[in-house]
Amino acid sequence: MSEGVSSLEESPSDQQVDLSILSELGKNALVNSLNSVNGAKTLVLDPSLAGPLGLLTEVSLLKHHGVDKMFWLEAGPLSVTTTNIVYLCRPNIKLIKTIADQVKRLTQDSQKHTFMLMLVPRTSTLVSRILEEEGVLGDITVSSFSLQLIPLEDDVISLENDNAFKEIWVDGDETAVYDSAQALITFQKLYGLFPRILGKGDAASRLTGLLTRLLPQASTSDVPETLMAPSEKLDSLIILDRRVDMLTPLLTQLTYEGLIDELIGIRNTYVELPSSLLNQSTTAGPSAPPSTAANTSTAPAAVLAKEKKKKHRLTASTDKLFAELRDLNFSSVGKRLNRTARELDEESKHGKLQAKTVAQLRDFVGKLGGLQSLRLHTGVSEMIVPLTRTDNFNRALEIQQNLLSSYDPSAQITAIEDLMAQGADLQIVIRLLCLASLTNGGIKAKTLEGLKRDILQSYGYDRLPLLLSLSSPSLSLIVPNPIPPSFPPSVAASKIPWSSVRKALRLVADDEAGNDDSPQDISYVYSGYAPLSVRLVQCVAQKGGVLSNSATGDGRKNGKSSNPSELQVRAHPIIGWRGFEDVLASLPGDTIDVQQKGLRGNNVNGPSADATKMILQDRTSTTVVFFLGGCTYTEIAALRWVGRQSRGEKFLIATTSIISGEGIINSISGGSKGPPSKEATL
Amino acid sequence: MALPHPTASWQPMQDGNVFYRRQQFYSVEGKFPDLDNFIVSGCRYGGPLAMMRDTTKLVALGRSNAPFSKNEIRIYSSAGEGLLLFTWSQAKIIKFGWTFDERLVVLNEEGTYRVYDLQGEYQQWSLGTDASETGVVDARIHENGIVSMTGALALLEVKGWDGGQPLVLASAGLTEPPHSWTIIPPDQTISRHVEVLISAEATIFSVDNLECVDQRLSRGPFTHLAPSPNGKSLALLTFSGILWVVSTNFQRNLAEFDTKTAAAIGAEGPARQVEWCGNDAILVTWDRLALLVGPNGDTLSFFYTGAVHAVSELDGVRVVGPDVCDFIQKVPASTLSIFRPGSATPGAILYDAWEGFTRRSPKADESVRSIRPDLAAAVDECIDAAGREWEAYWQRRLLDAAKFGRAFLDLFNPTDFVMMGQTLKVLSAVRYYEIGIPLTYSQYSYTSPNHLVTRLTSRSLHLLALRISTYLSLKPDAVLKHWACAKIAKSKPVASADATVDGGDEELCRVITEKFKAVGGGGVSYADIAKRAWEVGRAGLATRLLDYETQAADQVPLLLNMKQDRLALEKAVNSGDTDLVYHVLLHLYNRMPLGSFFRLIEEGGPRLAPASRLLQVYAREQNREMLRDFYYSDDRRVESAILSLEEASTMSDANAKINAVKAAQKFFSDDKERGFEAKMMDESVRLLTFQQQLEKDVDGKVLVFGQSVDATIHTCLVNGMTKKAEKVRSDFKVPDKRFWYIKLRALTTIRDFDGLDAFAKSKRSPIGYEPFVRHLVEKGHGKEASTYVAKCDAPKRADLYADCGEWTMAAKECKDRGDRAKLEQILQRCPNSLIARELERTLSSMK
Structure with missing residues (x-):
């Protein structure tokens, strides 16, 4: 019952890995790049970067650093008034050609312009070559803006590279693997070495290879202290490449957030909703500005929303109700909304009576924010319900379940x-x-x-x-x-021996496990199917959970009276894939298990020594799970659930981007159809 | 000891509140030519001096000790030792100056500039076509860039020393060359961008890359402009000899002084130089006189036997005269506090006490105890003062005093003391006249020990550099690398004389690697050394050395230069760095004949597969012709076909599109595994041709070209072309089920309910009738839908009727089947009370 709440109640000191450093890093890199050009400048932005950039900074910050106007990088002429033009884009050949065209056109102007191209995440020979072939290399200064892992939530970080899957497995262009390695090295520089790297899949194996090979290089110049020895906060990195588990994203996600992504679509944590849902002016009663409304992004002058839709950022950091709802199976969302409504109703009645002091009044007004968010989520649910009642939706679900079993x-x-x-x-x-x-x-x-x-x-x-x-x-x-x-x-x-894997990893749950309100197993996220990828993580981090859900179930029954923290089982230390070697061998792709000792790692204690140390100290350690090629919202939900089952272990989910089955199919069927280029705001 | 007391070199200013001192660094008698006839540029931080003959001046022949040819540039250390001599064969030199890392930048009138290191190696860049067309008339060089003035009086800025793109600064609207101008380097301005100050007519313009601001002065024109080392103040000298100091934003007047008042002591004619001494005094030089002007217009004068050159430093000014190299600075606070006559600061008392102690005076102990509370500060002061002294004798005495004071302290962190000892040892080593780097303690602190080591290395003083790095626990990598490069370069003549014994590749490689192992150069880049070996023509040695390199990114460029193409490509692929792979691919594509380029990639097999795929990604967007050739030469029919299809999808012309699909069909049919795809493309061509014809038949009123089979049938039906629809259906063997769905949707779209009815009755529906009901309901035709309910399965009828909004019928259905539960369920769904009452009536009528 209280899963959603418990993660919120943890004190900030319990937060092992402070992710705000990552966004600060990105923000500073951007500001420094912008400041290297003096005076007012026009920023021309790769549409696929708008989302990630919006997670890092606001328009006001850009304006503060001399950005006069912003345009999308689109084919066609560009009309600018400033001398300085700054392009910000990924090294995508099409975009570079567009830039070359615009530069050619603008250099014929009477007004002199200076051009700067900031490439994300690093400069590239390819780009210089194309600019050279187009004859504009001399007119443009090429630099880089290292945009790496961006925090989406307090336990999710992402490279927000939507094309990673397609590039790696359709085009065979492994730039994303290299960039991931660089990002993970930056991560290690900040938080310390991963003591152990585990993984599954060929691309994951290449990524591990790069990580271990690039690390000594990264440290030759000036060695940050963090790279010298394994981190004490992190216990391991688990790399899964998407190819290992293609099944999961093909299925229809059934958690609240997952369904929103399936049916409405979430891009870079923003969802487009009818503005009436987000507009608080229609709410009756005393309207103090609700906290969620302040969160909706403001559109830059460059682009105006065409439709009567507004972007809303779905995040648990400001929306407590969403934190409770996002990982629930959709079938129990209605119940939860109902309960919240009742609670709010009662509280506000009390509130009206008691709001005599300023503090009480503030409390009361705060509740109104909760009301706003309740309204929002009720509205969203109303939008989703009819879509889940359609014939095709249910037939597809039925086919999925049948195929799985x-x-x-x-x-x-x-x-x-x-x-x-x-x-x-x-x-x-x-x-x-x-x-x-x-x-x-x-x-x-x-x-x-x-x-x-x-x-x-x-x-x-x-x-x-x-x-x-x-x-x-x-x-x-x-x-x-x-x-x-x-x-x-x-x-x-590359074939998966499905029936044996399904049995060995208990991928399709028995009937009794499917209690949606208080799930006993991760299979609740797909109403009966446990995502293979998350099961693999459990093989490393929560071996009991793979074999049965009785371990936790019993604990629950027995420990009803005791306090919730003791109710959880102490997490076992990371001892690799032990116990599941056979299943792993039967799955396609390399199995990875590497230990990192750091540069002064002369004191080889072995993993067991480290592990026992950890148990004795009863510390909480963080396991980073990296999805190469993207992960779904359901997988995030399942991992959160796993994390809540045991004490002393947290998961940090890192991914190249958040994906859905539709996104994957669209990106395979042709790059241009992949990410819709209609985002209106940062 | 007969050494003079430190205060002997002090001279008071401002009524004895401030002291300046002149220390003699070196005696350089006869080592420099007559500076009067030369253009000189000195490098900061005790760096070398570069000299070139001033061709506007006459030289008396035969007298000078060494003939100095016209196009020669000589570099001397501050101690007068010759470091380098090279001749300049290009166009006239406009300006030369020093970079932060002690390299000499020489710029000529054609806008070409070279950056020389102290070994005479150089890199050359150009300021671009604008500069070479109009010519460069003047330039200012700072530590990290150049600002040059072209013949058209435009200002061009180059940042950094790696051939950066020149930026045009705002125009000052000059019509004639300025009287004088200067720059404030970017790291000392508020905007962090370079600022140029130009004296034109009576005023000064400040120019940066955005705008030009007229400072509206009336005292100009000025002959000299000099910004202070920290960029906060500006010294200006007018034609009438008034020295004027203002803040660089021209808001505050700081000082004013009429240099003519000093005419009596030799300040005749125009001043040679106006240089800052630290940040608070200005040195103005004439032929034999250097006049130090303090903040309040107080002056000190220093006399020389001939022309001098002054180099402004952070903490003073270095003056090179015919006989001596001097350093003039404000006496540092710690030194002043200790040695100032009559000083009673704790530092002075401590020093005094220590002197007393060495004389076995009983008072020593007493005086130390008297300053007990301030003793720690006094110790620190003595340590600091030791760093400021030039003579080892005084350094030692001050450190001894500190040590003495330390003994009275309970807790003392000795780090500062130890560090100072180390530093002084290093400084004294480099100040030795053969090395000739008169680096002061504050300059050393500012530039870092690493910088010093680099400077020594670039002078090829490897042993000293290595010893200093080891002594200071710095990484010896850079030194070792430089050493190895130098070793290779030097060993070449030996190699040609006797290849097997000493300079052989193997031998040399062994010597280098063993040396690295011995002194722990683990992080040395072998690639750089190998590159050097390659440059001097020793490919064998280069290959050997390259094997030791661990970083592919460094190996690859050299391998490419050495034409080790396959190896380069393999290393790049193995590195996982896609950009590196592109680097190699694009390089090879340019250099090799297309055929052998393709062969190289194809023969690589799975190992080079990633490279092959990257090439395809690139070519698909940028060079389709090449991609077509590539697929063709490798017999990749499927890829060729897909390429054709991709092109077809972007074409708008119908015939071209059909031809592209036909081409794809051809490619597929050439591959016997791809029979299915070939057949499909055949169908596609047939469909496109049919659509083309259809559009022609109806004069383009119906747009159907490019639609799918299903959509084509739909379009035909919607436009009443039933025959055509039937034709498509039979031609493409569309299954019954699908056809029925298409027709259902199409007829619903045009609301042809009669047609739909006829169609439904035409034969038994292969999809049943429930889809009819559902689709019609979905499109809002509940009434029409209800007619099909009777044909559906009996148990579902009641619900279906309800879906259609036919509540009575639904109720009747329930009643007929006697399904009370169902009716109650339907009752829950009903929209208004009227219907509800009716349903309830039915319900009650049931038993």
Whole structure:
């Protein structure tokens, strides 16, 4: 019951890793870059950076540092009044060409301009080369703005690189892996070395390789103290690459936040909602400015919102109700809203009677903020409920559940065909098809051809490249069964022995575990399916949780009278994958287990010595889980749940970006369709 | 000891409140040429002096000790030792000056500038085409950049010494060259951007990269402008000889002095130099006179036997004359406090007590006890004063005094004491005349020990540099690297004479690596050393050394230079740094014939696969022609086909699009594994052709080109072209189920309910009739939907009727089936009381 609350009640001193340093670092880097150009400047911004930048800074700060106007970096001419033009973008070839065009056009102007290009996260030979080929390298000063891990919540940090998945597994461009390594090294510089790095997956293995190789390089110049020895606050880094668990993002997320992402869409923690929901002027009664309204971002003058929609940042830091709701299975959100409403109602009645002193009055007004947030979330739920009642939504859910439990696979294929005939979204059909292929080790060649033909006829022959990408060896999301001999051996190797893995890791929950109000297992986030990725984390950090949920369940029953902190089981130390070697070996990709001793790590005590030390001191340590290629909101919710089950262990979730199944499919089907470029605000 | 007391060199100013002292650093008699005939530039922090003949002056032949040719630049240490000599063969030199790391910058009138290190190695850059067209007339060089004035009187700024892009500063609107001008370096301005001060007519313009501000002065023009070392004050000298000091924002008048009053002692004619002595006094020099002007217009005069050159320092001013190299500074506070006659500060008393103690005077103990509360401060003062003294004798005495005082303290942190001892040892080593770096303690503190080590290294004083780094526990890497490079460069002639014995590649490599192992140069970049070896033409040695390098980013560029292409590419791929891979790929693409470039990548197999994929990413956006060739040469038919399809998707012309799809079809059909894809593309071409024809038939009134099969059928139906729709259906073998759904949606869209009815009755629906109801309800046609309910499964009918809004029918259905529970359920859903009453009536009528 009280899971959502307990994480909030922890005192700030318990916060092991202070993430605000990370955002300060980013902010300072930006300010320094801006200040290197004297005077008023026009900032031209890569739309995909607007979100991440908005998490770091406000428009006012930019203005304060001489930014006169801001424009999106879009093809076409740029009309500027200032002499200085600063471009801020990722080293994306298309964008660079657009910049080159604009520079060429502007240099013909009578007014002289100075151009500066700030590349995120580092400068690149490729960019200089393209600028050179376009003949503008001489006119533009290229520098870098190192935008690395940005805190989204107090336990989530992200590189906010939406294209990472596509670049790594579709294009084969592993820049994101390198950038992740750099970001993790920066992280270690701030907080200390990870004593142990565990991981699964080929790309994860390459990332680990880079981390261990780049570290001595990073330390040659001037060694920060933190890199000298393993950190005491962090106990390990668990790297999972998305390829290891492709199943999870294909499924429909069923937590509150996950469903908002599935059905409305969350970008860089912002969600677009009808402005009536966010506008407090319609609320009756005494209206002090509610705290959540202050949080909605203000639009820069450069862009005006076209629709009557407003962006709202979903964050637990200002919205306590959201902190409670975000990780709940959607089926229990209504109940929680109801209860909160009742509580507020009672309290405000009392409040009216008692608000005599200023302090009480302030208390009362604070509650009004809670009212505003209640209104917001009730509204959002109202938007979502009808969408979850549609035929296609429920049929897709049913197919997913059946496929996961390997119930009558051929009937599911027929069901997918029917869904297509009814004109379901392409992304839904593709997700189900991938899921069918993954759980059954492929689809019969004949059936597969028929399905592909249906897709091409229904959604257009121009979808053929998408289908080819999905069945390419690097993704192998849709493969024929049996695999023809002409396919490279890596395809066969990348198959998941689904039924054995499902049993070994208890991925599909038994019926009794599905109590949505007080979940007993992480499987609640998908109403019965435990995300494979999070199970793998549990294999390292909470071995009991993989085998059964009785450990925690019993603890709960017995410990009802005792206080909640003793009710939790003490977390066991990190001892690697021990106990799950066989399952891990059966999953595709390398298994990683590396210990980092630091530069003066001559005192080799071994992990067990460290571990016992930790137990004796009864300290809380943080496990960093890094998702290479992105993670979903449900996985975050599941990890939070795992973190609450045991004492002395916290999870910090790091990811290249927050993803959803739809986002993945869109990004594979063509870069431009990936991130919608309509963001209006920072 | 016969050494004079420190106060012997002191001279009072401001009625004895402030003292200045002149210390002789070196005696340089006969070592320098006559400075009068030379243009001199001195490097700060006790650095060297660069000299070039002033070609505007006549030189008496035969008398000077060494003939100094016209185009020669010589560099001397402050002690007069020659460090470097080189000839300048390019266009006329406009200006030369020093960087922070003691390199000489030489700028010529064509806007080309070179940065020389003390070994004579240089890097060359240009100020750009503007500067070379109009020429450069003047320039100011500061530690981290140049500001130059072009022939068109525009100001160009270059930041840093790595060939940065010149920036144009705001125009001052000059019509003729200014009388004089100067710059305040960026690290001393408030804006952190360089500020230029130009004396034009009677006023001064301050210019930065944004604007030009007229300071509205009337006392100009000025012959000299000099900003103080901290950038806060500015000294101006007018034509009439008035020295005027203001704050750099021209808000405060600080001092004024008429230099003509000093004419009697030799201040004749125009002043040679106006230089700051620290931040609070100004040294004005004439031919044989240096006049120090203090804040209140007090002066001190120093006489020399010939022309002098003054170099402003942080804490004083260095004056190089014909015989001596002097340092004039304000007596530091600690020294003043201890040695000032009659001083009764704790420091002075401590020092006095110690002297008494050495003379076995009983008073020593008593006087130390008398300053007990201030003793710690007194000790610190003695330590500090030791650092300010030039002579080892006085340094030692002051440290001894500190040590003596320390003995009376219960708790004392000896760090400062030890550090000072170390520092003085280092300073005394570098001040030795053969080294010739007269570095003061405060300059040393400002520039850091590392800086000093670098300076020694660049003079090739490797042993001293290494010993100092070891002594101060600094990393010896930089020194070792420089040493190895120098070793390689020097060993070359030996190698050519006798290749096997001493200078052989193997031998040399062994010597270098062993040396590194011995002195712990773990972090030395072997790549840099290898690069050096490569530059002097020793490829074998370079390869050997490169093997020791751990960082791919450093290995790769050199490997490329050495034409080790495959190795470079492999190292880049292994490094995981995609940018490095691009670096190699693009380099090779430029250099190699396309065929062999492709072969290199293809033959790399899986090891170079990442490189191949990166090349594709690049080429897809930037160079499709190359990508097509690449796929073609590697027989990648599927990729070729996808490329064609991608192009097709961006085309707007129908025929071009069809041709592109046809090309893709061809590629697929060449690959026997891709029969399915080929067939699909065949269908695609057929569909596109059909759509093209269809649009032609209806004169483009219906837009259908590029739609999917389903959408085409839909469009045909919506536009009443049932025949065409049927044709598409049969041509493309659209399954019944899908066709029925499409038609259902299409007919609903155009509200052709009769058509829909006919269609529903045409044969038994393959999708059942529930979808009819649901779709119609969804589109808001509840009434029409209800007609199909009767055809649905009996148990669902009641709910379906309710969905259609036919409550009576729903109730009737329940009644017919006797399903009381269902009716109660429906009752919950009903929208108003009227219906509710009716339903209740039905409910009550049921048993």
